[in-house]
Amino acid sequence: MASLDSFKSRRELNVNGKSYVYYSLPVASENGLGDVSKLPVSLKVLLENLLRNEDGTTVKAEDIKAFAAWLNDKGSAQHEIAYRPARVLMQDFTGVPAVVDLAAMRDAAKNLGADAKAINPQVPVDLVIDHSVMVDNFGTPDAFEQNVAREYERNKERYEFLKWGQSAFENFRAVPPGTGICHQVNLEYLAKTVWTKDEDGATVAYPDTCVGTDSHTTMVNGLSVLGWGVGGIEAEAAMLGQPVSMLIPEVIGFKLTGKLSEGTTATDLVLTVVEMLRKKGVVGKFVEFFGPGLANLSLEDEATIANMAPEYGATCGFFPVDKETLTYLNTTGRGDAQVALVEEYAKAQGMWRTDEEPVFTDTIELDISTVRPSISGPKRPQDRIVLDDAADAFAVALDKEFNQLNEAHKRAKVEGEEYSIGHGDVVIAAITSCTNTSNPSVLIAAGLVARKAIERGIKVQPWVKTSLAPGSQVVTDYLIKAGLQKDLDALGFNLVGYGCTTCIGNSGPLPKKISDAINAENLVATSVLSGNRNFEGRVNPDVRANYLASPPLVVAYALAGSMNVDITKDPIGYDDENEPVYLKDVWPTSKEVADLVRTSVTSQMFDERYGDVFKGDAHWQAVQVSGGETYGWPESTYVANPPYFEGMTMTPEAPGDVVNARILGLFGDSITTDHISPAGNIKAASPAGRYLKEKDVPVVDFNSYGARRGNHEVMMRGTFANIRIKNQMVPGTEGGVTKHQPSGEQMDIYDAAMRYKEEKTPLVIFAGDLYGNGSSRDWAAKGTRLLGVRAVCASSFERIHRSNLIGMGIIPLQLPAGSGWSDLGMKGDEVVTIENVANIQPRQTLAVNIKFADGSEKTIQAMVRIDTENELEYFRNDGILHYVLRNLANG
Incomplete structure (x- = not known):
């Protein structure tokens, strides 16, 4: 449907003889909108979206005028808008449950007497299967083939279901396993920077935008594609035609000057940016990069910075279109016509990067030349450590974080080996995840470190599990062309798969003798990975301290074998003559790296790898498809019909008060979505493990929580089941335990929740700051809802999880300063009542009555x-999926 176009902005753009329709921001300015030329480019993208989608209902002229008002107050008076992204990106961990929900919605539509096919994506949806491969095998030439074969054995039921979805739904494509990480496939192939579609006989051009079911969807902002992560339930609503409800955000301008100094990498830069922006406080805000320093960064460097927006807390980290954008589009085979369109469109709309500084809410500045080699850890991406201080920082962490300083020199003998291991020894060194594997400079640098180490005669320490999981097949091509893959192989960094692997928790088991030694002496073993997430309990259940580092530093730490080694001063190994070898001896120069990147990365590689990307390998082609417009729901421990729509009627009931609720958990600050709904290992003794054993699934086939997100029975039992989560109702414990009240009996959180359900007792959660930070994990909200939680009371919320809670009909309540649960002296045996729920309005205050065990009350x-009227509608409908389903069923 064409826009109402109140500002008469519809115009034609001719590019090399082809005509496009577009909605011109300069023309709208002349026709009553006012001068918006100094808006941040990211907001110009949102403004164009509203101009093009003005319908008088969800988008009105006053919403468009609000952008001119934004310039006057720089975002302090925020305005609600309805934003429609061009497309949706999913990975399989969140994609499978999203397709499960769509299948369940089709069943529910039939039950309500509506057309099942009304439940169908209205915008293009791409699902990239990249989160399922595990590092079971490593350090051998056939590790990749073995891991792929095991992946298909484990995930046969999931892949059959996804293939059904590909045939049942329109506008839905699945990129097969083994292609690459969704963000890199997006960057290298799916994204266009300027999107087009045929409408009413014309080709409409507009900015490429997307939302994704992975928080690191932000990586594509490096290619000037406005995109960010949303929960799966929000993504489903977007793909079903619902706008994303949001406030016009504040935009923080990040000025970059200077150039990276010799010996530093894009990873060092991004870890510095993360630290600075976390300190600044940018949750819920856009960050837009500008300044002369951009001229000294490659697009892959910019994508590295954009990728880690969730780690610095921003909605996105945006880079405007410039010459580097065009170069990258050319190199990756987007075609001359597309590149010409991007240039002409960006210049016509004022979206091309110039020296003129936009108006920002606030600014922050970094001279890139001051960046120093760094790592981050041991638990959070924002905790940057200058490399010179890394060994000392681990000693501090051993004391403060792990209470092990008195036993710092403790060693454990490894059975059958001549060596022992101790606190701080690196047992996992993984070149993994999307942050760095989009960037040839750091991967080439890793290969050069390997080459120089081999030339100096040093090897990886024998207790280190090494792996290389590139973001796309193109990486393998240029490493081979550069002659560096054989060097990485020689150190044990053989290809293990194309996927997230270690960063998502798919690191696979450690060798048994290493695991046994760690657990026998309760060692604080470490991992070093080139990823973006290092939350406790995420990487591997045997590894307690995790550090993010650049790929060349991952190789260096594998050689040194310990975080106790100061690799800036101490030897990282000894050669055959027992002479020390230092990091400076194996570290490549910037010129060496740049020369190899220039000669090794070619556009032909992208053309060949993406030429038939949806075909897949022989494994994928052999996956069978069955089912029609609705799914048959065969018996499966991977995919099951969820209970969200049971008993649903066309008219929603008003939400009831929360009366005499019990507390399921008291949590501290920085509880991540990984704490709430882990992605990795399923413990045999956990509620989920017991359920799978009851279903005759052997422990070796448990797979991971992430792979089983299509089965609500597993995921309910996995909610709050992270092995490192600390419920302060049960001080001194780790893992998903609580106390049932009023009995005081200690039990698993799932078991307590089911007992409360039998007793018809509603539940609430209390937590500290940044509740729900981390991945855009919808199961952290779905599981919470299925356990019977009605409200979460926290000191502050991370953006995506707050939205997901509303999307599942749960009230997020922000506690006032000084009234956190610890300030109030709560122990978890209190009774909580929240009244007037049916009449709540956005961002109002609500009375929370707490009755203590001694009879006193506060x-x-x-x-x-x-925060918005749209969110309120979702809540009143008992969740966003119910809201969408009712609208579609009503026609």
Whole structure:
């Protein structure tokens, strides 16, 4: 449907003889909108979206005018808008449950007497299967083939289901396993920077935008594609035609000057940016990069910075279109016509990067030349450590984080080996994840470190599990062309798969003798990975300290074998003559790296790898498809019909008060979505493990929580089951345990929740700051809802999880300063009542009454973090999926 176009902005753009329709921002400015030329480019993208989609209902002229008002107050008076992204990106961990929900919605539509095919994506959806491969095999030439074969054995039921979805739904494509990480496939192939579609006999051109079911969807902002992560339930609503409800955000300008100094990498730069922006506080805000320093960064460097927006807390980290954008589009085979369109469109819309500084809410500045080699850890991406201080920082962490300083020199003998291991020894060294594997400079640098190490006669320490999991097949091509893959192979960094692997928790088991030694002496073993997430309990259940580092530093730490080694001063190994070898002896120069990148990365590689990308290998082609417009739901421990729509009626009931609720958990600060709904290992003794054993699934085939997100029975039992989560109702414990009240009996959180359900007792959660930070994990909200939780009371919320809670009909309540649960002296045996729920309005305060065990009471005023009218509609419908389903079923 064409826009109402109140500002008469519809125009034609001719590019090399082809005509496109577009909605011109300069013309709209002349026709009553006012001068918006100094808006940040990221907001110009949002403004164009509203101009093009003005319908008088979800988008009105006053919403468009709000962007001109934004310039006057720089975002302090925020305005709600309805934003429609061009497309949706999914990975399989979140994609499978999203397709499960769509299949369940089709069943529910039939039950309501509506057309099942009304449940169908309205915008293009691409699902990239990249989160399922595990590092079971490593350090051998056939590790890749073995891991792929095991992946298909484990995930046969999931892949059959996804193939059904590909045939049942329109506008839905699945990129087969073994292609690459969704963000790199997006960057290298799917994204266009300027999107087009045929409408009413014309070709409409507009900015490429997307939302994705992975928080690191932001990586594509490096290619000037506005995109960010949303929960799976939000993504489903977007693909079903619902706008994304949001406030016009504040935009923080990040000025970059200077150039990286010799010996530093894009990873060092991004870890510095993460630290600075976390300190600044940018949650819920856009960050846009500008300044002369951009001229000294490659697009892959910019994508590295954009990727880690979730780690610095921003909605996105945006880079405007410039010459480097065009070069990258050319190199990756987008075609001359597309590149010409991007240049002409960006210049016509004022979206081309110039020296003129936009108006920002606030700015921050970094001279890139001051960046120093760094790592981050041991638990959070924002905790940057200058490399010179890394060994000392681990000693501090051993004391402060792990309470092991008195036993710092403790060693454990490894059975059958001549060596022992101790605190701080690196047992996993993984070149993994999307942050760095989009960037040839750091991967070439890793290969050169390997080559120089071999030339100096040093090897990886025998207790280190090494792996290389590139973001795309193109990486393998240029490493082979550069002659560096054989060097990485020689150190044990053989290809293990194309996928997230270690960063998502698919590191696979450590060799048994290493695992046994760690657990026998309760060692604080470490991992070093080139990823973006290092939350506790995420990487591997045997590894307690995790450090993010550049790929060449991953290789260096594998050689040194320990975080106790100061690799800036101490030897990282000894050659055959027992002479010390230092990091400076194996570290490549910037010129060496640049020369190899220039000669090794070619556009032909992209053309060949993406020429038939949806075909897949022989494994994928052999996957069978069955089912029609609705799914048959065969017996499966991977895919099951969820209970969200049971008993649903066309008219929603008003949400009831939360009366005499019990507390399921008291949590501290920085509880991540990985704490709430882990992605990795399923413990045999956990509720989920017991369920799978009851279903005759052997422990060796448990797979991971992430792979089983299509089965609500597993995921309910996995909610709050992270092995490192600390429920302060049960001090001194780790893992998903709580106390049932009023009995005081200690038990698994799932078991307590089911007992409360039998007793018809509602539940609430209390937590500290940044509740739900980390991945855009919808199961962290779905599982919470299925356990019976009605409200989450926290000091602050991370953006995506707050939205997901609303999407599942849970009230997010922000506690006032000084009224956190610890300030109030709560122990978890209190009774909580929240009234007037049916009449709540966005961001109002609501009375939370807390009755203590001694009979005393306190009432606090908490802010309802339902921020917009759209979110309120979702909540009143008992969730976003119910809201969408009712609208579609009503025709």
